[in-house]
Amino acid sequence: MPETTWWKRGIVYQIYPRSFQDSNGDGIGDLNGIRQRLDYLAWLGADAIWISPIYPSPMADFGYDVADYCGIDPIFGTLEDFDRLIEEAHARGLKLILDFVPNHTSDQHPWFQESRSSRTNPKRDWYIWRDAKLDGSPPNNWISNFGGSAWEWDEATAQYYYHAFLKEQPDLNWRNAEVRRAMYDALRFWLDRGVDGFRVDVIWHLIKDAEFRDNPPNPAFQASQAEINRFIQVYSADQPEVHEVVGEMRGVLEEYRERVLIGEIYLPLERLVTYYGKDLSGAHLPFNFQLIQTAWNAQKIAALINEYEAALPEGGWPNWVLGNHDQPRIGARIGPQQARVAAMLLLTLRGTPTMYYGDEIGIGKVEIPPEAAQDPWERNEPGLGLGRDPERTPMHWDGSAQGGFTSGKPWLPLDPHFRSRHAEGLRNDTGSILTLYRRLIELRRQHPALSVGAYAQVKTEGDILAYERQHGSERLLVALNLGHEPQTLPLPAGASGRLMLSTLPDRNEEPIGAQVVLRADEGIIIALGV
Template structure:
């Protein structure tokens, strides 16, 4: 097992740094705060932490608008703080993955300031500039992912620049070899600090149509959908040329041993898997978000698992994501009871699982009063349900003041249930959701079939999702009741089966033969 590279056998845990732990009393989490909680993460059993952006930034999009790719914003600390964090993490056996945001910079980045200073500036071509249309209007119909046109007029030079997100986030021109080399060198900078890999933000956006053709209208668009879905982004994103760019990123990571390249890619499965690249020369793990948007029922989940497994290229390693900083928390999507079942699903499917901080506490929907809204997408398209603040609220450490996150008012409100759903309280309860996550992760370590084994879906009717994991003689079965009613599951043979783990954290060592009964909202792991 130890011969298998860490990103295949391990569990990744995402940290949103503004919200994990505040060490200096300003209400915002920071690197020293993360470092102070590494013992918790090692005890949880995860293998790697992925930290969302902490680079210098005006914070128009809370760090996804970067003004320096090779430093730390004072809000989060210093490079020395980061160096100590990496050293301590590695000392505890934890790998460190960083968010890398190469599609766009901040409009305050020195590169863009030079680029917009004149049409003849050497860095003009580092960004995407276009003349107005013949009628004086927009260069084309491309839409910002945060709503409205993706083009912003610069009066001083008489051209538009392109921004796939906020106007404060101009897109870099990845057709320019100087841009590529500058971004490659940023990757090397962090790997020299000991960083073990990168999650590349909006990887599928890195190349745009060279002729800047319009995106076709989306015939399925419905009122109330995000503005960007008015068009099909076939020219403004997911261009065939992007795969050469991804190969370039991969080559840089391959200069250093045992690094991992992860891609954020919101695309259908048949397009997602192309980002593994020819002969697996692309991303090691193109993020698989199918669980995030799926209808939560057994037939749908079984179908998407089968479709994903079938679409993987030979040798491509699968991965699964249940939640992140852009999506509603799993407990908010499927409810408190099914959140436990979802945790068992995530940690028993074939491939690398990525957890999102706080999901192990069962944090659900958090109410954000209008005067506390921070998310720029919500401010651009208010009232349509796109606010990402509820999934970015502070980590809940204890039932005391500010949930142990800070000594002052946090930058976002806490959950109303933080006095019950926190690390200190849940750690004392042997049947809590936190105890379940710890047990599941520990069980993954013990059973080679869970980390590296094959997966075979089992027929179990309309309300139970079941599958077998097998590696050599190690064989287990997972059965998940996705309904609020009890279900009887027929086992594959007449031999005795032992219940190893239930989402209720009881009935261990129970023996079943021909059938096993699942209680409402219960998942179990059984072995012959």
């Protein structure tokens, strides 16, 4: 793929649709709400929007339990609303990426209703059914990602079915060729409507061990961890045959022009990069969540970047993520000052960055009272802090009631600080984190060194993370102080330059000599040799 390919140069902005903008007062965001905010997204500088699931669903897991792959849930609108959204997004130069959830359906999906109706139904093998052990217990020790056994007994047909997540989310049998054809047809349904790509949910789960062997115990498991960590998922996920499926999905997208396949994959780097596929025939962008999982430490992050760059297959394009709908917000993890430094990191590393809605206005940790909790994971394993509601709270658009998100009662509480942390106010504040995000995005667009240039680490000590981005004769130095004390960084031998941007608003463009002092919690970009 050439450097000009949109998903290489562009910035992806994830929208959790329930929480972005409500247009009808029911307290839940919708497609028309997203459409109303397209001008904001274009102003910010996003190149593509990724929308979490909007398909018809009983909402047991808020849309990740799909009851129809070729429709829109009435909560979010209609197919006509979707068509209008994609038309208006494209008119503004915005691409649209849909979430695709192929590992499992809702238990209300017509396919599963047929499958569970009898052992002889033609769709029985579309899902994973197994006999009980002789003592009546589940077929093996596999654990649901949301806690408890991953096997649910079906009294009517006297077998267990497998669900990697909720019991309301039975797993499809991707070893069945008819399942594959049906799912690829669903992809084509949306591609024909103009969708620019897909983020594929839990793509590494699609194929399970053919013999359904027990997973081995995890010797490092602790009682404070989620139950899924009790065993190592050797046989329930990341099977060798999954790469054939990913390659077939990629083949469907190759029938269309410049579409992108993104895979959600929580795996170590050496296994993650295998999802690029042989000769790059797999996912264009296997999601790299290492910045979410690594301690906020300069030396550890520098080592991570080097390890990732070294592990990429030849021609593989990197990508970076700071947060999403399943992980605590970056502001909640590292605080508001370092969140500004994190923004510079995300938008200056080599590869495609994915932003998460609300990070650009500095939403941090939002406390959710127990009586307001919505996430089924929190309800299944209470007290472990696993609930994902805090990162799914509504966007703050202005200082009016409910932050301009809705005229009704929001489905989740807003950040109580929303009146001082909303897009309208921050947009007009030259020192705000929103202004910083926009300036970083502008720089990235103006300077090929930041969007498609090479990466080279600068050796440092202490709390400074530094690297060069290079393209042609242009050399840009990015220096990030991940600590809370001032740090001095010598410039590369014989180099001098000019400060282009600081994460702190009171530092303007200035010449830089043989060294530069970074204040506490500051990141800077320096143009070298000018």
